[in-house]
Amino acid sequence: MKAARVSAFGGPEAVQMAALDRPQPGPGEVLVRVQAVSVNYVDLVVIAGRYQFLPKLPFTPGKGPAGTIAALGEGVTGWAVGDRVLAMAEIGSYAEYTPAPANQCYRLPDAMPFTEAAALALAYDTAWFALRERARFQPGETVLVLGATGAVGLAAVALARALGGRVLAGVSSPAKAQLALDAGAEAIIDLSAPDIRESLRAQVRDATGGGAADIVIDPLGDVYFEAALRALAWRGRLVVVGFAAGAIPSVKANYLLVKNIEVSGLQISDYRKRVPQDVAACFAEIFSLYERGLVTPAPATVMPLEQVSQALALLRDRAVAGRIVLTP
Numbered sequence: 001m002k003a004a005r006v007s008a009f010g011g012p013e014a015v016q017m018a019a020l021d022r023p024q025p026g027p028g029e030v031l032v033r034v035q036a037v038s039v040n041y042v043d044l045v046v047i048a049g050r051y052q053f054l055p056k057l058p059f060t061p062g063k064g065p066a067g068t069i070a071a072l073g074e075g076v077t078g079w080a081v082g083d084r085v086l087a088m089a090e091i092g093s094y095a096e097y098t099p100a101p102a103n104q105c106y107r108l109p110d111a112m113p114f115t116e117a118a119a120l121a122l123a124y125d126t127a128w129f130a131l132r133e134r135a136r137f138q139p140g141e142t143v144l145v146l147g148a149t150g151a152v153g154l155a156a157v158a159l160a161r162a163l164g165g166r167v168l169a170g171v172s173s174p175a176k177a178q179l180a181l182d183a184g185a186e187a188i189i190d191l192s193a194p195d196i197r198e199s200l201r202a203q204v205r206d207a208t209g210g211g212a213a214d215i216v217i218d219p220l221g222d223v224y225f226e227a228a229l230r231a232l233a234w235r236g237r238l239v240v241v242g243f244a245a246g247a248i249p250s251v252k253a254n255y256l257l258v259k260n261i262e263v264s265g266l267q268i269s270d271y272r273k274r275v276p277q278d279v280a281a282c283f284a285e286i287f288s289l290y291e292r293g294l295v296t297p298a299p300a301t302v303m304p305l306e307q308v309s310q311a312l313a314l315l316r317d318r319a320v321a322g323r324i325v326l327t328p
Helices: 041-049 113-119 125-132 151-162 174-183 196-207 222-230 253-259 268-274 276-291 305-314
Strands: 001-008 015-019 029-039 067-073 084-087 097-101 106-107 142-145 166-171 187-190 212-217 230-242 261-267 301-306 324-327
Touching: 001 305, 015 305, 029 113, 029 305, 041 305, 067 113, 084 113, 084 196, 106 196, 106 276, 113 324, 125 151, 125 212, 125 230, 125 268, 125 276, 151 166, 151 174, 151 212, 151 276, 166 174, 166 196, 174 187, 174 212, 187 196, 187 222, 196 222, 212 222, 230 253, 268 276, 305 324
Parallel strands: 142 166, 142 212, 166 187, 212 230, 230 261, 301 324
Antiparallel strands: 001 015, 029 067, 029 097, 029 324, 067 084, 084 106
16 A cells, blocks of 8 residues: 655655555554545654654654545444544554544544545644633633634634634734634734734734633744733633744743633643543534534645645645645
């Protein structure tokens, strides 16, 4: 089978196509014939050797494929060959076939194309846990989403709006603002404005009629973290999702005390390993919202698997609006 391989950690150029034997599912696993798989920022981190859970070299990167079950491993029940699934495999998905834990596979709605399912993966589940579990979102609350035109950002905008929130979209490129508005944002917060420490809070006040954000979803970190803290309401909650803007920020604990605010972190892989039943509930709600027409992934850029290195470079350089999906 065709598969992307990494023999030495590095940039997108470290990913090369290779011919491998078709894998076999182990006990408790299914073999997924990959129909589509998204390209994710976390893949760049893994390939560079900077992720907290690093696979042994050489390896095939890629997470969260959508496809059909091609074979069942020992002890697997409840699934059949041919079932359409989204499989939350941690690695191995930039390939024609990949094994995945059976309890981390989720049955796709009949009307959902594989490319849309792949575009949901790792973005909508991350956004759901950030909103539902970490931030304890309630309908009517104001949610500020930083990096709102990235994969997780767009998902958080769409989900918060679908669940009854008021959404402010923080974008660093005003040219991409329409993406966030199309996803359901009520107002745009310009993250490229001068003196972001002051200007972000001022923009939130303007957008809310003098109010503040009840929740901040932060995939950026860096200077935007502190600026967003200042824009939180009393008893507000900020969820750290990543550090795509570069620097890892710190927070002064006295500021949390004075404003009665919370900062929490989200590492989505832990939920799949520790509480897979909660992830199943997550996807059940996401798929229900999809079937009711309340959320729809933004159109993705679809590329062949053989162009995986180019796709990763486009993602690294932020040269594509929305998600990139590979098809074997």
